[in-house]
Amino acid sequence: MGDQDLRSTPLEAVHEALGATFTDFAGWRMPVRYDSDLAEHRAVRESAGIFDLSHMGEVHLRGPQAGEALDHALAGKLSTMSVGRAKYSLLLAEDGGILDDLITYRLAEDHFLVIPNAAGVAEDLAALTERAAGFAVEIEDASATTALIAVQGPESERILLDALTGADSGVDGIAAEDLVAMRYYRAAGGTYRGAPLLIARTGYTGEDGFELYVRSDLAVALWDQVTAAAGDRLTPCGLASRDTLRLEAGMPLYGNELGRDLLPAQAGLGRTVALATKGDFVGRAAVEDADLTGRPVLVGLAAEGRRAARAGAEVRDAEGTAVGVVTSGVLSPTLGHPIAMAYVSPSLADPGTDLVVDVRGRDLPVRVVPLPFLRRD
Structure with missing residues (x-):
């Protein structure tokens, strides 16, 4: 696949201006590094790094039975998750194999946001749509209109406080105390320049950090605002350092540690399968009956x-x-x-x-x- 055939994120011009080296990742033209893999890795461990993760998917489920639909579709129990919480879960095949690992946010009583991996967006969307049939829920694929920026590292909270909580920050509905009080795997919603903004204390580096979901046409403005406020505390980071960071943190990567021919228990993820707390779901019988x-x-x-x-x-x-x-x-x-x-x-x-x-x-x-x-x- 040539560069002309790859999909681009809304931040591609920013990466080019920063001198990024690009790679093909799941059909996307993504920055693999800007300068030094080692320097970018160390920046996240010692201060903070900023990542463009806009290749990830965003699938909204809305409706009075959105939680029940997800309980049927995924291995975890999502319907009892409180608003503002996030949960790591698995999308299983009928035979118990792992189709994808993903994070789900509960944004309101009847509104959930599911984040598939870049390579699995189409397949995950199809599976979720098929499995939601018969439930009172509507599914929207917002991947093409949503950007995702991650700020990771011990200085990430201070940087976002400086960048996003001032009177002229353009952010409404998320105050400084909301960021400070936000615990791991929690999220808060507000607006940025009038458009929806979700800030989640989640990440894939093993460090404290946040992930910012914003409308695609505002991605450059948000990136520039965060980097300007951070100064030399924040380093642009590519996929190479993201991979070494997540490996040190023991976090699995789909296609490496997770795959269609693997059961959750083999990957040490048996605890994510809600056998004891909910009824039937796709893959349940196979997981229960599996001889490990x-x-x-x-x-x-x-x-x-x-x-x-x-x-x-x-x-x-x-x-x-x-x-x-x-x-x-x-x-x-x-x-x-x-x-x-x-x-x-x-x-x-x-x-x-x-x-x-x-x-x-x-x-x-x-x-x-x-x-x-x-x-x-």
């Missing part, structure tokens, strides 16, 4: 030195027998040693187990460690 014996499970791996395993690398036991495969790996910028996530035989999943990974034809000794690799205080 011998199915590989997701683990963290750590090594010494500077050589990092990459996705697809074979994992072997001490006798040289293949026992799994690496799904993501990197030389951790924060920890200073190689880390990886991998699926391995359940008998070898206990922390402290010594294994070997094939790194470009050379054996790399690794040890199973708990996830996440890095946890913020």
Whole structure:
């Protein structure tokens, strides 16, 4: 696919002016880095970074049975979630396989916002529409008219207070005290220059941070306003640093740690499936009946030195027998040693187990460690 065939976010001109290097990500022309992957990663860990995530989807469900429709469609229980809350959940196939992982916000008693991954927007929308049939709910795909900007890092709250809570900020309905009081996986709605604005304390970096949903035609103004208020406290960040940040935080990436042929329990996500708190939903019977014996499970791996395993690398036991495969790996910028996530035989999943990974034809000794690799205080 050539650049001319890729979709562009509303912030593409901003990225070009900043000298970004672009990549094809799920059919979108996205900034992979602006300067240095390492510098961008460290900025988020030490101060703050700003990301364009406008390739993600936004699907609204409105109606008196919106919650019940989502209970049927997703693995989690959404109907009892209070207004202003967010929940991580899974979209399962009938056979229990993971079609996507997504976040759902409850914006009002009869209004939910679902955020699919970029590569899954069309499929998720089709599945949600099919599964909502018979419920009193209307579904709107607002992906093309919504931009998503993330501000992540320990300085993110202070930056947004400076940028968005002044008298001339253009923001109404979200006060400084709302931001300060907002807990993790909470959200508040207001307006920005008269258009809807949603600010959520969510993210994909393992740091404190916020995600800002705004109308596409206001994305550049909002980006510029936040970056102007932040000054040198805020660094533009691309997809490369986003990936190393989420890997250190032990957060799965669909297509790497999650996929159609994997059950939630294999990925350590059994707790997201509401078997005990709600009735039937798509995939329930398959999850309940699944025999997990011998199915590989997701683990963290750590090594010494500077050589990092990459996705697809074979994992072997001490006798040289293949026992799994690496799904993501990197030389951790924060920890200073190689880390990886991998699926391995359940008998070898206990922390402290010594294994070997094939790194470009050379054996790399690794040890199973708990996830996440890095946890913020």
